[in-house]
Amino acid sequence: NAGVTQTPKFQVLKTGQSMTLQCAQDMNHEYMSWYRQDPGMGLRLIHYSVGAGITDQGEVPNGYNVSRSTTEDFPLRLLSAAPSQTSVYFCASSPGQGARRQYFGPGTRLTVT
Amino acid sequence: AQSVSQHNHHVILSEAASLELGCNYSYGGTVNLFWYVQYPGQHLQLLLKYFSGDPLVKGIKGFEAEFIKSKFSFNLRKPSVQWSDTAEYFCAVTSYGGSQGNLIFGKGTKLSVKP
Numbered sequence: 001n002a003g004v005t006q007t008p009k010f011q012v013l014k015t016g017q018s019m020t021l022q023c024a025q026d027m028n029h030e031y032m033s034w035y036r037q038d039p040g041m042g043l044r045l046i047h048y049s050v051g052a053g054i055t056d057q058g059e060v061p062n063g064y065n066v067s068r069s070t071t072e073d074f075p076l077r078l079l080s081a082a083p084s085q086t087s088v089y090f091c092a093s094s095p096g097q098g099a100r101r102q103y104f105g106p107g108t109r110l111t112v113t
Numbered sequence: 114a115q116s117v118s119q120h121n122h123h124v125i126l127s128e129a130a131s132l133e134l135g136c137n138y139s140y141g142g143t144v145n146l147f148w149y150v151q152y153p154g155q156h157l158q159l160l161l162k163y164f165s166g167d168p169l170v171k172g173i174k175g176f177e178a179e180f181i182k183s184k185f186s187f188n189l190r191k192p193s194v195q196w197s198d199t200a201e202y203f204c205a206v207t208s209y210g211g212s213q214g215n216l217i218f219g220k221g222t223k224l225s226v227k228p
Binding site for chain 1: 119122145156157159164183203205207209210214215216217218219221222
C-alpha cells in the first residue's frame, strides 16, 4: 500500500490563481480530511468527508472547496488564492470518523505571493 | 466544540533533563487521545495514543503519557531527553458522534534540546 499520497509537494502561486491539491489513499478508508498547519497554530481542520459524496466543513473552510467523487480521492481546491493561504497542507484518512488511527500524507507546502 | 490546549509554546531543555508537556482537552465524553511528533522538515508521526484501560500509556522512543480523566489532561513525559528529541509535539483528541469524530489538534509545543 502507498498509504496517503499528496501532490504536489511544493507549489508557488500568485494571488488570484486557482489550483487543486491532490490527495489519494489506497486503504479503502471512508473518512478523509484536510488540515492546514501554520506556525503557532497547530493543525486546523479545513474540510472532511465521511464517505464518497459526503463532505462537511471544518474549523477553517473559507476559501477552500472539496468534493469526494470516489473513496480514494479527496482533492482540495483553492479558487482564488490569497497570501493568507500560504501554509503546509496535510491530508489524512482513517477507516471512519472517530477512528483510532489516522494516516497522514507527507504534506504540500504552498506559498501564495 | 472540542478544543485542545497545550500549555507551553516553546520548551528548552538540556540533554538528560526530564520532560513534561501539558495537554488539556475540553470534551467531557469518551475520548481518544494522541500525541504526535513532527521532526524538523518532516511530517507528523504518531508518538502514542490512549483509547481505554491503563491510563499510563507508553509510546515510542521512551515517551509516555498519563490520562487523568478528572483533570481532562493527557500530559506527555520523558525521563531523560536527547538532542534528537528536538521537534514539535502536538496533542490531539477525537471523540464519537458527528463532527466530534474529527481529530482536533492543540497548537503544538516546540521542544529544543541543547546538547
